[in-house]
Amino acid sequence: MSNALVSNVVNALSFRTDEFGAEKRAGGRERHPYDFSPREWERHIGVLDRTGLTLPFYARMLEAGDCGRFPLQTIAAFEQRRSDNQERMQCMLKTFGEAVLVLQKAGVQFVCVKGFSLFPEFLEEPWQRHQIDFDLLIAPGDGLRAQLALEELGYKLTAVAGDDERRLRIPVKQALLHNAYLYCRQEGGAIELHSRFWEAGAEEFPLTCPEDAFERAEMHTLDSVSFLRLSQPHAFLYQLLHVFRHFLGSWARPRRRALEGSSCAALSGCARDGGCLASASDGEGTVRLPNSIGA
Numbered sequence: 001m002s003n004a005l006v007s008n009v010v011n012a013l014s015f016r017t018d019e020f021g022a023e024k025r026a027g028g029r030e031r032h033p034y035d036f037s038p039r040e041w042e043r044h045i046g047v048l049d050r051t052g053l054t055l056p057f058y059a060r061m062l063e064a065g066d067c068g069r070f071p072l073q074t075i076a077a078f079e080q081r082r083s084d085n086q087e088r089m090q091c092m093l094k095t096f097g098e099a100v101l102v103l104q105k106a107g108v109q110f111v112c113v114k115g116f117s118l119f120p121e122f123l124e125e126p127w128q129r130h131q132i133d134f135d136l137l138i139a140p141g142d143g144l145r146a147q148l149a150l151e152e153l154g155y156k157l158t159a160v161a162g163d164d165e166r167r168l169r170i171p172v173k174q175a176l177l178h179n180a181y182l183y184c185r186q187e188g189g190a191i192e193l194h195s196r197f198w199e200a201g202a203e204e205f206p207l208t209c210p211e212d213a214f215e216r217a218e219m220h221t222l223d224s225v226s227f228l229r230l231s232q233p234h235a236f237l238y239q240l241l242h243v244f245r246h247f248l249g250s251w252a253r254p255r256r257r258a259l260e261g262s263s264c265a266a267l268s269g270c271a272r273d274g275g276c277l278a279s280a281s282d283g284e285g286t287v288r289l290p291n292s293i294g295a
Contacts (some may be wrong), residue, residue: 005044008033009057033057034069041074049182052130054081059128084183086127093126095189096134097225098153106149109139110228111217113194113238117229119222122239126222130182133190137197137213137230140164146193155191166193198241207241210234 012033048054058078061067067075096116103110114135116126123129138146143164147157155168170188197209216231230238 004031005033005036005040006047006051006053008036009048009053013053013057013060034066038071038073041071041077045074045077046179049081049130054078055085055128055130056123058082059124081183082127085130086125088183088185089126089129089131091185092131092189093223093225099134099150099189099191100225100227102149102152103136103146106145108142108146108149109214110136110142110146110193111138111213112220112227112229113137113235114242116222116225116227117220117235121232121235132186133192135192135194137194139214140195143193143195150191153189155189164195167191168193197238198245209241210237 008031045054048057058081061070061078093116112135115131116134118129119126136146143166147155147166147168150168151157154170156171157166158169159167167190169190172188174187176182197213198207213230213234214228216234217228218231220227220229229235
């Protein structure tokens with residue numbers, strides 16, 4: 001049943017806003033999410049939490065004015081998550097701001113990727129996304145300097161990869177259990193320092209990526225925190241490669257050989273041309289898929 005709910009939520013999120021509350025299409029057998037009972041929602045909403053779908057789905061419901069179609073208990077559960085995650089993300093933004101300041105003071109050249117750099121272009125408000133750490137792309141050779149700066153805030157080095165990717169965390173007293181409620185205030189903080197646009201060593205699949213990420217980076221301000229983030233074309237490519245990396249690291253791993261000759265070739269071609277996505281921008285922040293990926 002949880003798979004059915006997840007599938008229907010994904011389908012609902014693929015609708016345009018003006019279609020979101022529409023009745024099922026003629027002849028369709030799919031249930032709309034508002035067809036699920038309060039008990040079904042109570043039993044399976046945790047699956048949506050862990051897949052990151054709950055809050056974007058609720059945001060779409062609010063935008064469409066469609067909450068009246070859902071059980072009151074379900075709306076109460078959504079609203080509790082919205083409220084809790086809003087407070088949680090405000091605390092995380094404060095933690096992120098502290099890290100930004102010490103890195104800037106230390107003269108570290110860095111760009112925020114994912115996380116708080118995604119608002120408002122990818123999601124309108126921070127409460128609509130659940131995150132647990134901060135990802136920064138740092139200039140080659142700045143890894144140790146960044147580490148020492150963050151250690152002033154209590155971060156401890158937990159891992160260093162062969163390509164100098166560093167992971168740091170402020171120690172916590174108790175880690176969250178697998179089925180824990182995800183929207184409580186997060187204790188401590190976690191940061192990943194990426195030394196390259198694509199960490200080839202992680203998946204043993206090298207890609208030649210843009211080398212002008214820092215030159216094209218743009219200043220962004222979220223509340224009172226100002227930081228550099230990737231340009232929109234580069235941010236789109238980074239997100240695409242991030243999804244691809246997770247794809248390689250999951251069920252697709254046994255089929256690596258086949259992938260290298262198909263979808264990987266398209267990604268490699270796109271990544272090799274550092275200007276392909278920049279030229280795909282329409283000048284108003286919208287990025288169109290380049291032919292090498294859209295074909």
